[in-house]
Amino acid sequence: MYVARVTRSLACEVRDVARAKTPTHARLRDILVAIAVATAGIDLICAALALLFEHGANQTQIVNFGDAIFWTSTQLLTVSSSIPNPISVGARILDVAMEAYAITVIASLAGALGAYIIRRGRELEHPASGAGSAPQQRSSGDDTKV
Numbered sequence: 001m002y003v004a005r006v007t008r009s010l011a012c013e014v015r016d017v018a019r020a021k022t023p024t025h026a027r028l029r030d031i032l033v034a035i036a037v038a039t040a041g042i043d044l045i046c047a048a049l050a051l052l053f054e055h056g057a058n059q060t061q062i063v064n065f066g067d068a069i070f071w072t073s074t075q076l077l078t079v080s081s082s083i084p085n086p087i088s089v090g091a092r093i094l095d096v097a098m099e100a101y102a103i104t105v106i107a108s109l110a111g112a113l114g115a116y117i118i119r120r121g122r123e124l125e126h127p128a129s130g131a132g133s134a135p136q137q138r139s140s141g142d143d144t145k146v
Helices: 002-019 022-056 065-076 088-126
Strands: none
Touching: 002 022, 002 088, 022 088, 065 088
């Protein structure tokens, strides 16, 4: 009974984030989309760079773009690849940079989800100031009183 209720609640929150039901939901959705788009772009760029760096290296297993995208994707997901570590210096530096990016993304996601949970908790405790109310308009500064 409890698990079903929690599962339904979680499904509703995921749906509300996808639909940007409140400004809090919209903010989390925007963060998630930005991270996904940036990561996809970085994955493609790093794959091209890995292939460029490893193209002429002896005994490399990154010999085509498919190998490169597989290797960069697994590195960005912070899991080991079946392809051994790169041989060229440039690709090794790229590997370290991708691992640093992956750790940064995980930390950013944790922070965004933590902030979302806190904000949603406050909205649920005080519904008049949260999900049910219209978003407040921010002043542009042009309406100063004379």
